[in-house]
Amino acid sequence: MSAKRVGIMTGGGDCPGLNAVIRAVTRKGMNVYGYEVVGVLEGWRGILERLSIPLDLNAVSGILPKGGTILGTSRTNPLKGENGQQVVIDRMNQMGLDALIVIGGEDTIGVAKSLYDEGMPVVGVPKTIDNDLAGTDQTFGFDTATNIVMEAIDRLHTTAESHNRVMVVEVMGRHTGWIAVEAGIAGGADMVLIPEVPFDLNEVCQTLRKRHNRGKTFSIVVVAEGARVAMEEDVEGSLVIQSTEKDAFGHVRLGGVGNLLGREIENRTGFETRVTVLGHIQRGGSPTAFDRILGTRFGIAAIDLVHQEDFGKMVALRGMEIVSIDLQDAVEKLRTVDMDLYEIAKVFFG
Numbered sequence: 001m002s003a004k005r006v007g008i009m010t011g012g013g014d015c016p017g018l019n020a021v022i023r024a025v026t027r028k029g030m031n032v033y034g035y036e037v038v039g040v041l042e043g044w045r046g047i048l049e050r051l052s053i054p055l056d057l058n059a060v061s062g063i064l065p066k067g068g069t070i071l072g073t074s075r076t077n078p079l080k081g082e083n084g085q086q087v088v089i090d091r092m093n094q095m096g097l098d099a100l101i102v103i104g105g106e107d108t109i110g111v112a113k114s115l116y117d118e119g120m121p122v123v124g125v126p127k128t129i130d131n132d133l134a135g136t137d138q139t140f141g142f143d144t145a146t147n148i149v150m151e152a153i154d155r156l157h158t159t160a161e162s163h164n165r166v167m168v169v170e171v172m173g174r175h176t177g178w179i180a181v182e183a184g185i186a187g188g189a190d191m192v193l194i195p196e197v198p199f200d201l202n203e204v205c206q207t208l209r210k211r212h213n214r215g216k217t218f219s220i221v222v223v224a225e226g227a228r229v230a231m232e233e234d235v236e237g238s239l240v241i242q243s244t245e246k247d248a249f250g251h252v253r254l255g256g257v258g259n260l261l262g263r264e265i266e267n268r269t270g271f272e273t274r275v276t277v278l279g280h281i282q283r284g285g286s287p288t289a290f291d292r293i294l295g296t297r298f299g300i301a302a303i304d305l306v307h308q309e310d311f312g313k314m315v316a317l318r319g320m321e322i323v324s325i326d327l328q329d330a331v332e333k334l335r336t337v338d339m340d341l342y343e344i345a346k347v348f349f350g
Contacts, residue, residue: 004033006306007052007097009040010069011076011108015129015141016287017295018069021103023060024299030056033307038097043104044111045076047091064292067144067285079111085118092120099306103127105139106331109314113327116312123305124314124327125298129282131178134335135325136316140298143290145172145282146183152278153187153220160218166208166265166273170258172282173224177337179282180224185345190219192345193261195226196337204261205268207350212271219271223261225254255279297322 008025010018022039029035039059041051053059053071063070078088092100099121102112105128112122126133129145149171160167169189171179177194184192191207193199208219255277262275287295294317301315301322313324 004098004306005036005038005096006099006101006303007038007040007092007095008055008071008101009043009046009103010071010073010127011043011102011104011111012073012128013075013105013283014068014073015127015283016067016144016285017140017291018071018073018103018127019060019063019066020140020287020292020295021125021127021299021302022055022070023063024296025101025303026055026060027057028300029303029306033303035303035306038095039071040095040100042072043074043076043108044078044088045074046071047088047095047100048076048078050091050095052095065286067283067287075107077107077111079114085115088115089118089120099123099311101125101302101306105130106133106334109133109327110331113312113331116327121306121309121311122327123302123311124330125302126314126316126330129179130173130176132174132176132334132336133330134333135314135330136335137319138294138317140287140291140295141283142178143294144285144288145179146186147288148282148285149179149183149222149278150186152276152281153183153189153222156220156276157188160220164217164272166219166221166262166269166271168221168223168258168262168265168273168275170223170225170255170275170277172278174226174254175334175336177224177227177342180222180227181337181342181345184222185341185348187222188220188348189222189345190216191221191349192342193221193223193227194337194342195224195228196339197342198228198230200230201261201264201268205265208265208271209269211350212269221261221265223258225257227257229257229260
């Protein structure tokens, strides 16, 4: 009987720690289980176009500290085409894959769940710097992104104080404000604005005036890209977007709330204001020790699930333990910011 042939792919946005997962799956898959491990290139597009490379010990040597993914990634949605599910299953069979480990966020894992429902042998690994996947206490990539933002806030403190300026820092966070809150607390931000709590421009400016009135002539405001501006009776608030054009999963491109906020603060208060948009800097670079270890643990747990033929599951962190949950539980809702944590951040506003 030939060795089991296991594919592994990364979908959606890249983040630090992906290579740690790929390395762990390959090492244990080959050394312990004797599997043939195949790297699917460019996310779901690699399945549709049957793009792959063999993974062996040489292929994964030295990749642990590297950011990004050696397999490449894309935001391809394989279910958009006609008979999308069946096409993916057919392609997987043509590639000779006995199982597929899918690393990704809500969209990528959502596709995996849909394919599992049609009988495809898949295992999920949670990945997103936004930390918004349900069922896991943390996703790898988040810790690195948070540390990058914290360091940026530290640096902005010195220039803000030197010039008596308000510094607005726009960070990633489409639907949730985990990066903004945790980096804001760690970096000593004077205000943090998140998607979960629409903000009132008058209240923001009032808080900054209060701070300046007590002698603090500079401020740091951290805002998540998905934070919503509350307008009169519009309780939910309005998103600020770069483009109405949608990606393969129906998402518009966010961005610009920092610039809007900066203009309004300067116009309404007279305080000199500058805006820094960190953008893809948050995704890049070498992963922290935490993300290297978490990615490694997730990779080991994923290949173990394949060996046990326990498909339709996603590995997850609960407390200090690695567990497995149903893919359905991972994608049925977003993991939004803990309001107790946000209340801690608010203690230091103004």
